[in-house]
Structure formats: structure tokens, C-alpha cells
Amino acid sequence: MHITLAESSFSEDGRKRQRFDTIFGESQDRHGKCRCLSEAAYTAKISEDILLDDNFYVESLGSVSAVLSSNCLGWYALAEEENAVTCCLGVTEDTDEPNQLAISQIYGVEASQPFDTSNIEQIPFEAFSAELLKEVHHFTVHGYVKCSSQRGIWAPKMYSFYHTNHSVCERWANQIQAQLDKDIKRPRNLMVMINPHSGRKNASRTWEEVSPLFRRAKINTMVINTERPQHAFDIVNSTDDDKLRNLDGILIVGGDGLFNEVLNGLLLRRHRPNLPMKPPYHEKSQSCSRSPLSSDSDLLALSSTEATDTESTFSSGLSRQSDCASSNLSAALKSYDSSLAMDYESISYKDGGFIIPSIADNNDVLPGKPSSFTFPNPSFRIGIIPAGSTDSIAVSTTGCRNALTSALHIILGEKMPLDVVRLVSWKSTKDSAEELPRVRYAASFAGYGFYGDVIKESEPNRWMGPARYDYAGTKVFFQHKLYDAEISFIEPPELDSGLMPGSSDPEDSLLCKRNGNHRVKRAACRLNCGICLNKTDFSGTDGTNGTSHSQCSQRWKHVKGSYISVGAAVISCRNDKAPNGVASTAHLADGLLHLILIKDCSRLSYLWELNIAVLMSE
Numbered sequence: 001m002h003i004t005l006a007e008s009s010f011s012e013d014g015r016k017r018q019r020f021d022t023i024f025g026e027s028q029d030r031h032g033k034c035r036c037l038s039e040a041a042y043t044a045k046i047s048e049d050i051l052l053d054d055n056f057y058v059e060s061l062g063s064v065s066a067v068l069s070s071n072c073l074g075w076y077a078l079a080e081e082e083n084a085v086t087c088c089l090g091v092t093e094d095t096d097e098p099n100q101l102a103i104s105q106i107y108g109v110e111a112s113q114p115f116d117t118s119n120i121e122q123i124p125f126e127a128f129s130a131e132l133l134k135e136v137h138h139f140t141v142h143g144y145v146k147c148s149s150q151r152g153i154w155a156p157k158m159y160s161f162y163h164t165n166h167s168v169c170e171r172w173a174n175q176i177q178a179q180l181d182k183d184i185k186r187p188r189n190l191m192v193m194i195n196p197h198s199g200r201k202n203a204s205r206t207w208e209e210v211s212p213l214f215r216r217a218k219i220n221t222m223v224i225n226t227e228r229p230q231h232a233f234d235i236v237n238s239t240d241d242d243k244l245r246n247l248d249g250i251l252i253v254g255g256d257g258l259f260n261e262v263l264n265g266l267l268l269r270r271h272r273p274n275l276p277m278k279p280p281y282h283e284k285s286q287s288c289s290r291s292p293l294s295s296d297s298d299l300l301a302l303s304s305t306e307a308t309d310t311e312s313t314f315s316s317g318l319s320r321q322s323d324c325a326s327s328n329l330s331a332a333l334k335s336y337d338s339s340l341a342m343d344y345e346s347i348s349y350k351d352g353g354f355i356i357p358s359i360a361d362n363n364d365v366l367p368g369k370p371s372s373f374t375f376p377n378p379s380f381r382i383g384i385i386p387a388g389s390t391d392s393i394a395v396s397t398t399g400c401r402n403a404l405t406s407a408l409h410i411i412l413g414e415k416m417p418l419d420v421v422r423l424v425s426w427k428s429t430k431d432s433a434e435e436l437p438r439v440r441y442a443a444s445f446a447g448y449g450f451y452g453d454v455i456k457e458s459e460p461n462r463w464m465g466p467a468r469y470d471y472a473g474t475k476v477f478f479q480h481k482l483y484d485a486e487i488s489f490i491e492p493p494e495l496d497s498g499l500m501p502g503s504s505d506p507e508d509s510l511l512c513k514r515n516g517n518h519r520v521k522r523a524a525c526r527l528n529c530g531i532c533l534n535k536t537d538f539s540g541t542d543g544t545n546g547t548s549h550s551q552c553s554q555r556w557k558h559v560k561g562s563y564i565s566v567g568a569a570v571i572s573c574r575n576d577k578a579p580n581g582v583a584s585t586a587h588l589a590d591g592l593l594h595l596i597l598i599k600d601c602s603r604l605s606y607l608w609e610l611n612i613a614v615l616m617s618e
């Protein structure tokens with residue numbers, strides 16, 4: 001298809017039109033050549049359904065012909081200008097960029113306010129570029145560019161189109177907005193939770209930086225600054241579904257701890273599958289001579305609230321913990337809900353509810369009737385803008401730790417499924433000796449032993465900011481405690497075969513991992529990862545997918561011994577210290593929990609293991 005350029009539409013005032021045509025014509029004559037390559041490129045992209053077609057002035061190109069279709073905005077210079085392409089936020093752009101934006105790349109549009117342009121012709125021509133642009137009307141399209149030097153980073157970019165006729169600008173702005181409004185996956189109403197104490201206490205400033213993007217995108221935000229630990233949990237937990245239903249989701253400006261609080265606030269009341277039965281060690285615990293740990297302290301999801309909560313009941317001072325409590329991880333792993341995910345597209349969705357295969361209602365995992373779980377509405381999501389100390393959820397999902405990038409993903413309605421682990425422990429209360437089940441959900445990591453102790457130790461030192469983890473890690477490392485543990489797990493067969501199916505992008509299969517004496521390639525999980533998009537389902541391996549009880553019992557493996565640490569990564573947990581993650585091959589939604597078991601060994605060997613983990617990750 002060839003696009004015929006429309007007449008310039010400055011027809012209201014003949015003099016004005018002549019003046020503008022002269023200006024555009026001057027530009028063309030002066031440089032003398034049209035950018036036909038751009039024309040070809042963009043006509044190929046523009047579909048048949050042209051909605052608008054006009055000429056404008058664009059600062060870096062001069063006069064342009066612009067066309068809007070239902071899925072693309074394209075423009076090309078009628079004459080080449082030598083103006084430099086502006087850079088946005090220090091991001092280097094490809095100067096040979098195609099002049100087209102898919103509607104899916106546009107997050108906002110606005111037209112300038114109307115004003116009187118009757119004096120345009122009085123502006124001396126020499127002053128055109130500096131003065132005229134201030135006088136003419138324009139509409140601005142807000143899109144983004146991908147940073148060529150830093151993988152994963154996006155930066156907002158504005159494109160302004162100038163015209164002497166305000167109604168033309170308004171018509172374009174309205175039409176583009178109408179196209180954006182058709183995209184139903186974009187959020188319209190969000191609750192925003194800001195933790196002013198996250199990380200380096202920059203969360204409020206981070207929100208100030210990104211909130212203009214939400215305004216431009218016409219997203220309504222209800223902003224809440226959290227005032228204390230558990231505040232976010234209490235708000236989400238106590239808010240009726242009727243109220244949440246008006247929202248498209250909850251946006252967190254903070255770290256992993258705040259994310260986990262909101263997750264628990266959403267799930268604890270709404271996701272009520274059967275509990276696994278108490279593991280057998282609890283019977284033994286009655287006669288145990290050594291001080292047992294509080295059940296909670298065995299498993300610390302990487303949520304500081306968990307750690308704080310645990311602190312008050314933790315019986316510290318034992319370098320070798322009683323096995324009275326050691327099986328909690330076993331119980332928790334057995335109750336791992338391998339197919340619960342935070343995005344409705346990732347799991348079966350029926351009649352407005354999420355169908356989650358049931359968790360065992362017995363001591364072992366049994367196939368059972370699905371337990372129904374309903375989010376407030378089908379498009380409900382949790383978004384995170386990184387402002388914490390570790391930000392592993394933000395880094396593992398977007399591939400970078402950048403507030404503007406996360407904001408753009410959220411505004412454009414990007415969604416990813418996310419596995420969540422359910423942790424169950426049993427605890428007696430002040431009022432009752434009876435141990436009652438306690439449930440928590442975690443989206444990133446659960447740790448027993450070293451990892452749990454680091455979190456516990458770091459909590460009272462929050463004032464140090466992110467450095468508290470280095471301090472706590474060193475301290476706990478030198479304590480070199482051992483923990484008895486019995487771990488039951490099912491290894492999915494695919495993991496034995498090396499390369500797992502992942503993204504089709506070869507760059508996504510670059511990670512190497514030791515496996516015995518040889519290194520194997522594995523797929524790295526990124527946005528649009530093959531495994532997560534295709535929802536590779538390992539859930540059948542845990543017996544929740546119809547496997548008979550006896551079949552699934554045969555697949556359980558049990559290990560028992562003294563461990564320095566027992567870790568369970570739900571996602572890769574990428575962070576600044578381990579850029580490819582604590583569990584580099586973990587996916588956001590593969591339904592797998594990645595066990596990291598460090599057996600009793602010397603401090604030197606453990607240090608070696610820790611360093612190897614980081615080196616491999618890099």
C-alpha cells in the first residue's frame with residue numbers, strides 16, 4: 001500500500017497556512033531530499049485502517065507526514081533536518097530509529113492548551129525554530145526507549161508534534177487516547193503502598209519520580225504510606241473484596257518484604273485449601289530434652305515482618321538445633337502449592353475464581369478436589385517499583401533494578417505469572433499449649449538455618465540500610481551453626497536432562513551450572529520466557545494433578561542430616577550481589593521450588609560454596 005500524503009490541514013487561515021507551508025517548504029528545499037527509506041519502513045508497518053493523516057512539525061525532523069492507524073503511529077520527514085536526536089535520561093539512543101510507535105508502546109498522550117496563534121506570521125522567519133515552536137499548538141505522545149547499553153532498562157521518551165491549529169492537535173490526542181483506552185490489560189485504578197522505610201529510605205522520592213508517568217497514563221492512584229510493620233498486611237487483609245474489586249491491583253513502592261506483606265494480606269483470608277497434617281516430629285517434641293525452636297523460626301520467608309515476629313519467640317543460643325523442629329521444612333515443602341500463581345492467566349480460571357489443585361489434606365500430598373480461590377477481580381495484579389534493600393522480585397521479573405522501567409511495565413499492563421510458596425508451621429500460643437497451624441506465603445525465598453539467621457540477625461539493624469545484610473551475613477557465617485533437618489522433595493525428571501526449554505532467544509540460554517564434572521546450559525527466565533509463557537506444568541509430579549497417592553509416594557526423596565543452611569527459592573532471586581540469582585535456573589512460574597542444601601562442612605568450604613554461587617551467577 002502506498003500512503004498518499006494528505007494536504008496540510010492548516011486551512012482555517014490562508015495566511016497562516018501559507019506561512020507554515022513556506023516554512024516546511026523552505027526546510028525541504030534547503031536540504032533537498034526526502035527520507036523515502038523511512039517512508040517505506042513505516043508504510044509497511046501501518047495497517048490499512050488509517051484513522052488520521054496530517055502534516056506536523058517535529059523538532060528533530062522538521063516537517064513530517066504523520067499517520068495514525070488502529071495499532072501504530074508513524075511519521076516520516078518530508079525533508080531531512082540536521083537536528084540531533086535528543087537523548088532521554090542519559091540513555092543512548094539509536095539515531096537511526098524508525099519513526100513509528102506501536103500503540104502498545106505508547107503510555108500516554110496529551111494536547112497543549114488552546115491559545116491565540118494569530119501573531120504567528122509576525123515572527124521573523126530566522127527565529128522560527130526557537131520562537132515558533134512556543135507559539136504553535138502541539139500534542140505530545142509518551143512512549144519509551146530501550147537502553148542499548150544496559151539490558152532491560154527502559155526510559156520514557158516524549159514525541160511532540162506541532163501544528164498551528166489546536167483542534168488538529170486535540171483530534172489526534174483524543175484519537176490516540178481512544179486507541180489506548182481499548183487496551184483492556186492496562187490498569188486504570190491502583191492502590192499504591194509506599195514504605196518510607198524501605199532500603200535507603202528513598203521510596204517516597206522514588207514515587208515522586210515515577211508518579212508523573214501514572215498521571216500521564218491517566219491511571220487513578222490511591223496512595224497509602226505505610227506507618228508501621230504489618231500496616232500493609234492489615235489494610236489488604238481487612239479490605240472487602242467489594243472495595244478491592246474497583247481496583248486493577250496493588251502497586252508496591254518498596255522491597256520484597258512489603259511485597260510479601262501485601263501478598264499475605266491478599267491470600268491468607270482468600271486462599272483456604274486444606275492444611276497438611278502435622279509432621280511426625282511434633283509428636284516427638286513433647287518429650288524433647290533440648291529447647292525446641294519455636295515452629296515459626298524454622299522457616300523464614302524473606303519478609304522482615306516474619307523475622308520480627310519470630311524474634312520474640314526464638315530460643316537462641318543453640319549452635320545445633322533440636323530436631324524437634326527440624327521437619328518443618330519437610331512439611332512446608334510437602335505442602336508446596338506448585339500451581340498457585342498471582343496472575344489469572346497462569347492458572348486455570350473459571351467463573352471468576354482461580355482453580356488451584358488442592359494441597360494435601362493428609363500427611364502426604366494427596367490428589368483431591370480443587371480448592372477455589374477468588375481474586376477480587378480477574379485482572380487483579382500486584383506490581384512492584386523497586387525501592388528496597390534487595391529488590392529481588394523486581395530484578396527477577398524485569399531483569400533490572402530500575403524504578404522507571406518497572407513503572408512502564410506496569411502502566412503498559414505487562415503481566416507475568418508468579419509462583420508462590422505456602423509455608424505451614426505449628427505453634428503453641430500463650431493461651432494454649434496446643435500447637436496450631438500457622439500459614440504464610442512467600443514469593444521469593446524461604447530459608448532455614450543460615451539464611452533464616454541472617455534475616456533474623458539483620459532485622460534489628462535496619463538502621464544500617466542494605467549494609468545490614470553484609471553485617472548479619474558475616475556474623476552468622478562466623479557462628480557456623482548446624483541444623484538438623486529432614487527434607488522430603490520430589491525431583492522433576494526434566495531437571496536431570498540439562499537444558500530446559502526456555503526462551504527462544506539464544507541469549508537466554510547462556511547460564512552455565514556445574515553438574516558433577518561438566519557444565520550444562522540452562523535457560524534463564526526473563527520477560528516472555530518460554531517456560532513461563534507456555535506454563536510448563538510440573539505440578540503433576542507432586543500428586544496434585546491426579547497422580548495416585550501410591551505413585552506419588554514412590555517419587556518422594558528424603559534426605560536427613562546436619563545442614564548449615566536449607567534454602568528454598570521460589571524464583572531466581574536475582575539481586576546486585578548475585579546478578580543471575582541465588583537459583584539462577586529458577587523460573588517465575590515453573591511450579592518448582594529450588595532447594596539449596598548446604599551440608600555440614602568447614603567454614604572454608606562454605607565460603608567457597610558461597611563465592612562459587614556468586615561467581616557462577618555472574
Ligand SMILES: Nc1ncnc2c1ncn2[C@@H]1O[C@H](COP(=O)(O)OP(=O)(O)OP(=O)(O)O)[C@@H](O)[C@H]1O
Nearest residue numbers: 198199227228229254255256257258388389390391
Ligand atoms: N512505616 C514503617 N516503619 C517501619 N517498618 C515498616 C514501615 N512500613 C513497612 N514496614 C516494614 O518494613 C519491612 C521491609 O520493608 P521493604 O521490604 O519494603 O524494604 P527492605 O527490607 O529494605 O527491602 P528488601 O525486602 O528488598 O530487602 C516490611 O516488611 C514492613 O513490615
